[in-house]
Amino acid sequence: MHVTHLIQLAVTGLLVACLPLSMVWMSSDANKYRKLVWVAVFLTFDLIVFGGFTRLTDSGLGCPDWPGCYGMANPFLAHEHISAAEALMPTGPVTVAKAWIEMIHRYLAMGIGFVIIALMIKAWQQWRRTRASAFAPLMPTLLFLLVCLQGAFGAWTVTMKLQPIIVTTHLLLGLTLLAMLVWLGGREDNVLAPPQPSHDPAALRGVRRLAIGSALVLLVQIALGGWVSTNYATLACSDFPLCNGQLVPEMDFEHGFTLWRELGRTAAGHYLPFSALTAIHWVHRNFAMIVVVVLGLTVxxxxxxxHLRPTARKLALVLSLQALTGVATVFLNFPLTIAVLHNAGAALLVLLVTMLNYKAKYQLDLASPTPRAPNVTPASLHQ
Known part of the structure; x- marks a missing residue:
């Protein structure tokens, strides 16, 4: 890709970042660092949802190269190449609409990258000036490194032609980025307005253990869900609660859960049997019951x-809706809107479980015999 088009791409990403950065800069909020963190949370959530839309509309190869589109900075400049590919295969992976969906996803990702860079720079500046724990730069720096790794997996998603393990890892890294930002946002909220310590630390320790368990089972379920989506196994079971009329249908776990293979192929290069797709779907569906039990008990x-009740209430609501949208994708034969909502629900569950974990941990820290006071002054927050 020519350096001119790379510069154009970078400028586009910077322009995408300018709007949220300008909103933070011009806001009346005295603690602009905290506001920037939560803006990054909002944008990352939006990117994950749009990434799901990109995957569900089969637009991941809308531009079959990376980082541009046929070596160009945008689909306008690559219109001739895209139109030629669409003329050869009108229902293929490359169309004008799919190219725009894919490139918009990349522009949003670049914009968030610039927002994370601004967050890291701000943290280091304030840390060197105040040494306040509210600006501890370790987490923002890790976020920057994670964004770089996520960008690499975004590139491999395209260059390795949607290989399922690469796409699933790309999804998990995106949700990890969201969880880390939410954790950072929780820290900033509690610095601004510390809650009262709990009067029942023993019960709180039980909640904390359950919250950690919830995070673990949710991680497994989202990995399984990503595996379903990236293998296009959503409709492998055509009914519910049975699967193709059977409680335990014919399944091929060996080929279904072989991780390193091409899309739609076995490790040996043969076409993936339908029974492998059935196994992928069936495991995700049944593990969902474990998730409901563990998260329900945590709530x-x-x-x-x-201090935990508002988050628990939202978690219960989103968990219920997530179960409904999961069932609806089967009964309604995989409508795009429901599928996108199901992806958004998974991201919301990650957000809420992360926040519940942070709040429970923070409450336990407050209840400890020698709680550590935040190293922060009111003046240092007004930045």
């Missing part, structure tokens, strides 16, 4: 704690 145990 029940967190509810009596006033």
């Amino acid at each position: 029940w145990r967190a509810w009596p704690h006033a």
Whole structure:
């Protein structure tokens, strides 16, 4: 790709970042660093949802090269190449609409990259000036490194032609980025307005253990869901609660869960049997029951704690809706809107479970015999 088009791409990403950065800069919020963190959370959530839309509309190869589109900075400049590919295969992976969906996804990703860079620079500047724990730069620096790794997997997603393990890892890294930003946002919120310590630390320790368990089972379920989506196994079971009329249908776990293979192929290069897709779908569907039980128990145990109750209430609502959209994708034969909502629900669950973990940990820290006071002054927050 010519350096001129690379510069054009970078400028496009910077322009995307300018709007949220300008909103933070011009806001009346005294603590602009905290506001920037939550803006990054909002944008990352949006990117994950749009990434799901990109995958579900089969637009991942809308531009079959990276980082540009046929070596160009945008589909306008590559219109001749895209139109030629679309004329050869009107229902193929390259069309004008799919090219725009893919490139918009990349522009948003670049914009968030610039926002994370601004967050890291701000953290280092304030840390050197104040040494306040609110600006500890380790997490923003790790976020920057994670964004770089995520960009590499975005490139491999295209260059390796949507290989399922690469696409699934790309999804998991995006959700990891969201979780880390939410954790950082929780830290900034508690520095601004520390909650009252819990009067029942023993019960809170139980909630904390359950919250960690919830995060682990949710991680497994999202990995399984990503594996379903990247292998296009959503409709491998055509009914519910049975799968193709059977409680335990014919399944090929060996080929279905071989990780390193091409899309639609076995490790030996043969076409992936339908029974392998059935195994992928069936495991994701049944593990969802474990997720509902573990997260439901976590909500029940967190509810009596006033500081945790709002997050627990939202978690219960999103978990219920997530179960409904999962079932609806089968009964309604995989409508795009429902599928995108199901992806958004997974991201919301990650956000809420992360926040519940942070709040429970913070409450336990406050309840410890020698709680550590935040190293921050009111003046240092007004930046």
